[in-house]
Amino acid sequence: MDDPEELFRGNRSNFIDIIRTGSELGVSVCVVTVKDLKLKQKKMIGYVYDPAAKKFSPQVIGLPHVLYNRIPLRQDESSHDVQQTIAACMKHPQIRLFNPYFFDKWSLFEWLNKAKTTSKYIPSTRKMTSSQELESLFKLHSAVYMKPVSGKAGKGIMKAERHIGKLDRRPEYCLSVQETKGSVVYKYAKLSQLWSRIKEEIGHEDYIAQQGISLVRYKKRPFDLRVLVQKNYKGEWDVTGIGARLAGKLSITTHVPRGGSIDDPERLLASAFGAEGCKRILMRARKAALAIARQVEKKSGHMLGEMSMDLGVDVHGGIWFFEANSKPMKFDEPHIRKKSLERIVHYALYLIRSKQAKPGGANVVQTN
Ligand SMILES: Nc1ncnc2c1ncn2[C@@H]1O[C@H](COP(=O)(O)OP(=O)(O)O)[C@@H](O)[C@H]1O
Ligand SMILES: [Mg+2]
Incomplete structure (x- = not known):
């Protein structure tokens, strides 16, 4: 963040995609750093992207109306200054901050185990x-x-x-x-x-x-589902898309950098459970993902706009929750990616509209 060449940390191409989607939908989006978030002043520095020059440059902007925390590292987020800024943003009368923190696996387990609607999906x-x-x-x-x-x-x-x-x-x-x-x-x-x-x-x-869950397999390789759940333009949770990740031959997880690969969930599920079984399982996965998103938001006590989830399917077709992520990585499936970008902007617009008492223009900002 203090590197003058780099301006800010985080996934630039992801930021550029969100900014571009914002401008297509008439919303100005830019990147702001924690250091620049000076809440007592009316103006601050934001990093605005120029698509023609393919460059970010600092510009004076008004205080943002919506903030999405995309600080990439847990370690950075846990520092005292960052924690104070996040708390101040949440209290600020104009700013609406969503996804303020990373999740951790133990809290998720505790939150989800507390409700009947979600405890059935949680491995012991x-x-x-x-x-x-x-x-x-x-x-x-x-x-x-x-x-x-x-x-x-x-x-x-x-x-x-x-x-x-x-x-x-x-x-x-x-x-x-x-x-x-x-x-x-x-x-x-x-x-x-x-x-x-x-x-x-x-x-x-x-x-x-x-x-340990005995995951269903395709050609001897276990796979699991990666679900993106987001709020829509009405501020309601909805499943944006479901992808599948097939484990590498020698791996105990399904991550792509560890030899896993992206695949079509319908193809994988249908090969194990038939076309009807596949439909039923995908429907149950959606239902589980929505119940989980609602419960996580309720128990975290914070405003959330999106999360990704890793769900396992066992050999009997049962659905299991492995984890949820409050800063989802890009989905590589193009149809999910496109919709996910639109939803981030739609949700930001919803937040602006639902708090009309707050004065000022309409710019959406990501922290970093
Ligand atoms: N209890 C479990 N039973 C079977 N497989 C699991 C279990 N927990 C995790 N896995 C496998 O390992 C992967 C990574 O686990 P996850 O909890 O998502 O950790 P990470 O944060 O490293 O992604 C899962 O996507 C799944 O394939
Ligand atoms: Mg995972």
């Missing part, structure tokens, strides 16, 4: 503090996933499995650790040995341990 989950959590999950499940509370893109994910030895019928444990592309597998005879290794991997990070 514990905060990992000792080998006891692992032991108790292994009593009911033969596979356990371990994930950093603030992780993303598969970083730090492990999967432990208990098998019964073919010859001596004794249990044995396998641990798969996600590496850059594939995963590395270790074998242990005792849970205590497994735990020592896990402890080493975890270090000082906060982790959750979660019931």
